[in-house]
Amino acid sequence: MADRTVAPKVHALVEGSRRVVDSDWFGMAVFGVIMANAAVLGVETYSGAVDRWHTELKMLEHAFLAVFTAEILLRAAAHADRPRDFLRDPWNLFDIAVVALAFLPIARENATVLRLLRLARVLRAARFLPQVRIVISAIGKSLPGMLSFVLVGTLLLYVYAMVGWVFFADDDPEHYGSIGRAVLTLFLLITLDGLGDAVRAGLEISRWTIVYFGSFVLFGSFVLVNLLIGVVINSLEEARQMETATDHRPSSLEPTGPGEEILRDRIETARRALQELETALDAQTVHRSARRRYAPAHEVDRDHAGLP
Structure with a gap:
C-alpha cells in the first residue's frame, strides 16, 4: 500500500521537474546566470572594483552557487525514475563536479582553486549552445x-x-x-x-x-x-x-505514465499465476498418465471417453 502511494508522488515530482527543466525559459535563465557569473569574474580582475564592492561580489558568488546547485537538483529530480540516464550524461557529471567541488573546504579556503572552479562554470554555457x-x-x-x-x-x-x-x-x-x-x-x-x-x-x-x-x-x-x-x-x-x-x-524511452509501477506489479502477478497454472496442468497430466498405466481397462476407456 505504501509503495502504491509513493509511486504517484515520485511520478508527480519527476513530471513537475521535467516540465521546468525542458522549458525554454529555464535554459535561458541558467544561461543568463552563467554569463553573469563570467561578467563578475571579469569585474574581479580590477582591484579597485574588488575593494569597493567586496561584500556585493561575495553575495553574488553565493547566489550563483545557490542557483547552480538548485539547477542540478532539478535536473536530478527530473531523472528520479531514471537515475542511470542522468549519470550517463557527461554534461551532468561535469556540472556535478564543478558545483560539488565548490563546497569542499580546500576550495573555499584557496582563492586560486575557487577562481578556477568559478571559471569552469563558464564552460557550462556550451550545454545550452548546440554548435x-x-x-x-x-x-x-x-x-x-x-x-x-x-x-x-x-x-x-x-x-x-x-x-x-x-x-x-x-x-x-x-x-x-x-x-x-x-x-x-x-x-x-x-x-x-x-x-x-x-x-x-x-x-x-x-x-x-x-x-x-x-x-x-x-x-x-x-x-x-x-x-x-x-x-x-x-x-x-x-x-x-x-x-x-x-x-x-x-x-519508447520515455516513462509510460503514473501507473507504470502498478502495471509492472500486475504483469508480475499475472506471470506468477500463469506459471502456477502451468504447474498444475503438468501435475494433472502426470496423474492421469499414472492412472492409465495401473487402472483396469474399463477405466482407461472411460478416461478416453472424457467421463469422470
Missing part, C-alpha cells in the same frame, strides 16, 4: 586520432632534426647545435614563420639545403596539417550525428 557542444564533443572524439598524428609528427621532427644537426650544427649552432634546438627550430618552421630566413641561411651553406627545407615543409606543413584537419572533420561529423540522434530519441 559549441558539437565542437567540444568532436574534440573529445578526435583525441585517439590525434595520438597517431602526434606520433607521426614526433617521428618526422626527430628525423629531420637529426639531419639538421648533422649538416648545420657547425655552421648554425644557435638553431641546430643540439637535437633540442633543432626540434624547436623545425617546430616553428611548421607554421611557416621565419621560413624565408631559414632558407636563406641554409643556401649560404649549400644549395642542397633547399631540398631539406622543401621536403620538410611539404610533409610538416601540408601533409600533417591536412591529416589533422581530416581527423577533426571526421570526428565533427560523428559528433553531429550523435547530437542529432540524441535530439530525436524514440518515444
